[in-house]
Amino acid sequence: MNAWLWAATVLAVAGLAPCLVVTVRSGALERLVGLELAGVVATVVLLLLAQGFGRSSYVDLALVLALLSFAGSLVFARFLQRWV
């Protein structure tokens, strides 16, 4: 394992686990914050995995996740702003 894969592992364990805990506790908007942060962490993890495996085509996955998590977070925020 090279440094990029180690960094991806550390992020996936120490970064995604707190987001998961936040996402299953407390109120709706606090959970939304955890979801947004989990999207960012997952994007960075995919970037690092692409670099670590040496497959530059895997970066597309990170790019698509960044765009889609942005759209999803905005939709959730709009929904919660009106109805919760």
Place this chain on the structure above:
Amino acid sequence: MTVRHIIALVLLVAGVTVIVLSCLGVLVVPGAYQKLHFAAPASSLGGVLVGAGLAVEAAVFTSAFKDVFTVLVLAVTGPVVTTATARAVRARDQRQDVQRRDDRPGEDRPGEAGPTEGRPTEGRHIEGRHIEGRHIEGRHIEGRHSDDRHSDDRHSEPGPG
């Protein structure tokens, strides 16, 4: 191990540290506003640091173009999402304030415009009541005992976040 590789590693470690710390901060602090404060640096600072590490490692700009673009997307959309979420939190708090006021119809406060009024207005009203209490009680300078129930009710309202 070239100098470029070392610089890339330092940037990578810094970015990963920022992201992990912001995740732990979001886990620890209470309230949506505080959680938002800790969630914001992960996209705008941590992601950019990791992307800079990737770009330095790649050396040729065209091979790291998609990495840099992805990180730029993160950095641009992060504040937008944070603002939208904070707006949703504010709307929820205002609705809760209005609901709490409707639940206690006997305690209408004259002169208060509505839920958009901030905390200082409430504070001034509380102070006004305290001054009244002080006048009635004469020498009792603290003057908070006569109004303790009301002021406790007001102060116990949870603030935003």
